[in-house]
Amino acid sequence: ETGVTQTPRHLVMGMTNKKSLKCEQHLGHNAMYWYKQSAKKPLELMFVYNFKEQTENNSVPSRFSPECPNSSHLFLHLHTLQPEDSALYLCASSPDPVTDRVNSPLHFGNGTRLTVT
Amino acid sequence: DQQVKQNSPSLSVQEGRISILNCDYTNSMFDYFLWYKKYPAEGPTFLISISSIKDKNEDGRFTVFLNKSAKHLSLHIVPSQPGDSAVYFCAAIAISNFGNEKLTFGTGTRLTIIP
Numbered sequence: 693e694t695g696v697t698q699t700p701r702h703l704v705m706g707m708t709n710k711k712s713l714k715c716e717q718h719l720g721h722n723a724m725y726w727y728k729q730s731a732k733k734p735l736e737l738m739f740v741y742n743f744k745e746q747t748e749n750n751s752v753p754s755r756f757s758p759e760c761p762n763s764s765h766l767f768l769h770l771h772t773l774q775p776e777d778s779a780l781y782l783c784a785s786s787p788d789p790v791t792d793r794v795n796s797p798l799h800f801g802n803g804t805r806l807t808v809t
Numbered sequence: 810d811q812q813v814k815q816n817s818p819s820l821s822v823q824e825g826r827i828s829i830l831n832c833d834y835t836n837s838m839f840d841y842f843l844w845y846k847k848y849p850a851e852g853p854t855f856l857i858s859i860s861s862i863k864d865k866n867e868d869g870r871f872t873v874f875l876n877k878s879a880k881h882l883s884l885h886i887v888p889s890q891p892g893d894s895a896v897y898f899c900a901a902i903a904i905s906n907f908g909n910e911k912l913t914f915g916t917g918t919r920l921t922i923i924p
Binding site (some may be wrong): 733782797798801 | 813911
């Protein structure tokens with residue numbers, strides 16, 4: 693049990709579909725993140741939410757739309773994706789975006805493996 | 810341009826021997842470094858970290874060494890065990906760069922421990 697749960701674990705969608713990824717954390721953390729892991733590339737930060745407010749959008753295309761209704765839940769809404777968006781999408785949480793990261797690093801979920809056809 | 814580089818995509822080590830994973834960085838503002846470990850079908854988990862004011866941090870079988878002048882850090886695992894087989898990610902952050910703190914990851918090194 694990682695404390696960060698992501699659903700679904702696998703998702704196959706067409707380029708015209710609309711789908712959503714869900715993340716839930718049971719750690720009482722205030723900050724939540726979306727990361728993208730593509731093959732042979734570093735983990736890329738997509739979005740950061742702190743106390744439900746988006747504090748960082750790392751130049752992510754608008755076909756990815758995050759939503760954070762509360763500090764425990766984070767969604768990533770997907771629409772009109774491209775095949776190159778196929779990747780592992782990882783959600784993470786931490787007590788605070790920065791100050792506590794030194795003492796309590798990111799806690800990741802197991803990810804959603806997304807395939808865009 | 811990648812600021813954190815793990816130039817070895819894979820490494821195989823005999824069980825019981827020492828595993829050494831390397832990481833280089835280019836951003837001199839980085840002042841805190843972390844290693845994460847990832848098993849297949851799981852998210853990365855934190856392993857060990859080091860502040861730039863230190864040159865060594867040890868936790869059981871895991872030791873991280875930092876050479877600031879060379880902008881290089883390494884993770885030593887000794888003795889290596891089969892359960893250590895995983896992908897290891899190096900990450901760095903500039904804690905002191907207020908307003909621009911961002912955790913930057915390397916591409917990972919796949920470690921295989923041979924029984």
